[in-house]
Structures are given as C-alpha cells and as structure tokens.
Amino acid sequence: MSRVAIFMGSISDEEKVRPCADILDELGIDYTFTVSSAHRTPERTAKLVEEEEASGCQVFICAAGMAAHLAGAVAAKTIRPVLGIPVSASALGGMDALLATVQMPPGFPVGTVALDKAGARNAAWMAAQILALTDEDLAAKLRDKRDAFKASVERAAEELAKR
Ligand code: RP5
Numbered sequence: 001m002s003r004v005a006i007f008m009g010s011i012s013d014e015e016k017v018r019p020c021a022d023i024l025d026e027l028g029i030d031y032t033f034t035v036s037s038a039h040r041t042p043e044r045t046a047k048l049v050e051e052e053e054a055s056g057c058q059v060f061i062c063a064a065g066m067a068a069h070l071a072g073a074v075a076a077k078t079i080r081p082v083l084g085i086p087v088s089a090s091a092l093g094g095m096d097a098l099l100a101t102v103q104m105p106p107g108f109p110v111g112t113v114a115l116d117k118a119g120a121r122n123a124a125w126m127a128a129q130i131l132a133l134t135d136e137d138l139a140a141k142l143r144d145k146r147d148a149f150k151a152s153v154e155r156a157a158e159e160l161a162k163r
C-alpha cells in the first residue's frame with residue numbers, strides 16, 4: 001500500500017520533484033509517482049485521486065508550474081492533506097506557480113512548500129510528519145533524522161572554527 005501519492009503536472013517537472021521521492025525512499029515510505037495535469041488531463045487527475053484514496057493513500061503531494069492548479073484540483077476531490085510544490089517553469093520564475101498553489105479558497109487548503117527542489121524535499125518531510133502522527137516507528141526515524149541534522153551543523157561549526 002502506498003501511503004503517499006506524488007503527482008507532477010508534466011514530465012518536465014521531474015528533475016525538480018525527484019528529491020521528494022528520494023527522501024520518501026530514505027524514510028522507507030511507500031509512494032506512487034506519476035504525471036497528471038489539472039488542465040491537460042483533468043479526468044485522469046480526478047480518477048487518480050479516487051484510486052489513490054481507495055488504495056489507502058494518506059497524503060497527496062502535487063507539483064506543477066505556470067498556472068499551477070494541480071494541487072488545487074486534487075484538494076477539490078479529497079479531504080486528505082494535500083501538499084503543493086510550486087515549480088519554476090516560466091518567465092515569471094515560479095511566482096506564478098507559487099501564487100496559484102498557495103491562494104486556495106477557504107475550506108480547500110493546499111499546504112504550500114517552497115519552490116522547486118527545496119520545496120520538494122520539505123513536502124516529503126511534511127508528509128512524513130503527518131504519517132508519523134499515527135506511526136511511532138516513523139516518528140522515531142524522524143527524531144533520529146533531526147538529530148543528524150543537528151549534528152551536521154555542530155560538525156560544520158567545529159570544522160569552521162579550526163580553519
Ligand atoms: C505545468 O506547466 C507543468 O507542471 C509544468 O511545470 C509546466 C510546463 O509543462 P510542459 O509544457 O513542459 O509539459 O502544467
């Protein structure tokens with residue numbers, strides 16, 4: 001059973017979204033990773049949401065650029081948490097996707113993360129934190145990862161002080 005579904009609006013988004021999948025792999029979280037567009041394939045997007053819900057998906061992660069409506073279209077179809085990754089894919093540098101993803105009407109939230117790879121990584125961490133509410137093994141893994149982040153900062157500070 002996949003607990004997370006990652007949808008991208010286009011295969012051209014893959015490079016920027018791949019770090020999301022990498023972190024879910026690192027955490028041992030099962031996920032599906034596919035392409036579906038809010039505009040080009042609206043029926044496929046709606047069908048995928050239904051199928052993912054039926055198979056036990058608990059968190060949706062949607063990445064799209066330009067007039068980025070994918071996360072909103074998914075949020076319209078589910079009450080499970082939807083995280084949105086705005087992708088920079090136009091001359092507007094991602095501001096278009098950021099505003100389209102974040103500005104949802106009340107009652108249909110999309111938890112919007114940062115643009116591109118940084119956002120892709122945090123979408124995975126956020127999805128993991130949501131799943132960890134009911135999964136103590138995963139919660140323990142996340143605490144260990146936090147310790148590792150902390151240790152890496154302390155190590156960097158020590159190394160810098162030696163120069
Ligand atoms: C969006 O339009 C996609 O998410 C992508 O970021 C952007 C451009 O798509 P392509 O024309 O490269 O397929 O829907």
